Amino acid sequence: MKLRRSMLFLPGANAAMLSTAFVYKADSIMFDLEDAVSLREKDAARLLVYHALQNPAYADIETVVRINPLNTPFGLLDLEAAVRAGVDIVRLPKTDTPDDVRELETQVERIERECGREVGSTKLMAAIESASGVINALAIATASKRMVGIALAGFDYVMDMQTERGDGTELFYARCAVLHAARMAGIDAFDVVYSDVNNEEGFLKEVDLIRRLGFNGKSLINPRQIELLHNAYAPTEEDVDYAQRVIAAAEKAEREGLGVIALNGKMIDAPIVNHARRVLQKAEASGVRQ
């Protein structure tokens, strides 16, 4: 069970950021070859990311590459670079249909075979940025066994919906739809980026909302947001205390070969145990909420 609360965007063309970003404690680091890279620098960014991925400093960090859509002149070359360099996850932007994912999977598998990488070892993520993507969210989320998450991308989505970013009302349906699709598919769900990096209060408010909705985490555009996010996702002391007792009870039941787990006279079922595990995992990753 990989913890994915924070996914930090790095512009693929920026050598300095690529050379230092491993110091940030994001759960995943996403090298962007799409919107953050100008047309002039597409080729050079691809090579920077290709070599950064192979830098030993990134060996212990989950790496993601956002490629350009496959129907652009850059998409397939980006994919070649990412898969060959050993990226953990490929993030496909502007995913409208499950066919987009299936096409990606076909190409990934071909590249894996060509470069001698274990077939199936490259995981996939889809970003949903349109009404069509939202409506197809479940089909997209279940389009490939390689899928580990779906993300909502707000900027294109609100334009497609003929509205604009505001207090979150405009994303309400999309967030819920993406989240339900992810849960049904058993994969992670990521919320949109919060672009006003100087507005800490606004960021925390949005994080609180999406955490309560049930999102696993959020795409981030600035390293300053990582710790704020992790803290907001950290369990309280009471949560940790209760989770520890749940796990202790589960372990006890396991040891004694009991079919039923009980805590304080109440029966505890599997979802509660799983939830407790997640709470302890987050606590271990970044302590209790401050």
Add this chain to the structure above:
Amino acid sequence: MKIVKEALAGTLESSDLLVKVAPVTEERLEIVIESEVMRQFGAQIRKVVEETLAKLGVSAGQIVVEDKGALDCAIRARIQAAVLRGADQQQIEWSKLS
């Protein structure tokens, strides 16, 4: 790979490097490296540059590197980008880039 036109890649920003390549009339490789960390890392930078060029099969051309303290992985990427641009090469042979 043959450098057929002048090209550049990279920037002058810290932790990056600017690489300029140009074709030459004589069949020889002229590598000029300028670096803020020449004293400590000059030899290492030259080694990475030469290895990267050798893998690409570049045996002639003028290669000017303005290094701003870049990591080896950035040096490889910028050299390759400049050479691919200067060679007017669209087809990438990944085995030559690793």
Add this chain to the structure above:
Amino acid sequence: MVAAAQPWGVPVSDELEFYTIDPRESPAEAAEVRLLLSQCDLDMEAGIEIFVLGRVGRALVACAGLEHNIVKCVATAPEYRGESLSLKLMSEIIHLAQERGHHHLFLYTHPKNVSFFEGCGFYELAEVPGYVSLMENTPVGIKGYCRRLGAQRQLGLKIGCIVMNANPFTLGHQYLVRLAASQCDWLHLFVVREDVSLFSYRDRFALVQRGVADIPRLTLHHGSEYMVSRATFPDYFFKEKGMVGECCTAIDLQLFRNYIAPALGVTHRFVGTEPFCATTRKYNDDMKYWLQNAPSDAAPIAVVEVPRTQCAGVPISASEVRRLMRSGNVGHIAELVPRDTLELLNGKYTFAQPAEAGGVGA
């Protein structure tokens, strides 16, 4: 582009964004540029074809212009000044120049800024202390050029050199070359390469080549960006307009004395006296100072001014030929130019053309 679609790059640099304008087509933005330049004690220079502008939000914080392969008007707003903005700006202008086909760049700046531009991959070529420095964006530019020139070095005690535009090649040029060659152990002859004259470089070079073919102990060279070029001889780049001509010639002549002459072992430079063209006359006067008298690590070069040969009492000059062409006086031209030049004039260049742009008359 909106921040949400351009993650991190935007917010980290506080939304710094670069784009280009043609100052002739964007008068409102050109006015903003002029204001930024004036804050940095710089003038908007004529001839800039394109600007890179950097904005933070609405504020113009950085600009750099390009005229051909010369970087001009580099400025950053005082309140945003820092290595990172300047280096980004210079990276942008270098890439922009490359896109426009200019790999080899020159830059004029005040000597106090030389060390900054050295950090941007520029190298100083020549300096007029307290006024101006010329830099180029390669550590091997002039060095490589001199190495190639050095391969054509000839033995001898008296090695002469002439740099001519030959626009077009006249009997006067021929006389000067013949006389100089007769006085030297070897003569190096350069034809100005910059294509801003009435006659194309190709034609000018071909005429010189034919016109000096029978003169012994002579090497004919192609000109270069390092002599009497747009880069070494700009129209003006200065606030004190009085200094303009002075500094222009000083840079060009220093390059000759410090690099080109030593590479070829040149001891004497020959020029024709200039009766008509003020620019050329001034160039000749400055030549005596910068090549012979100015303090320098490089050996002095004797300047030999050769009185012009005359035709019916009037000194022969290329500018006179062009004047006759404009007035359609074909018959008289035949007395001033070799037959090859005349044939070219009759065949290719129609008479009575409008005045040509710039260029050195000689």
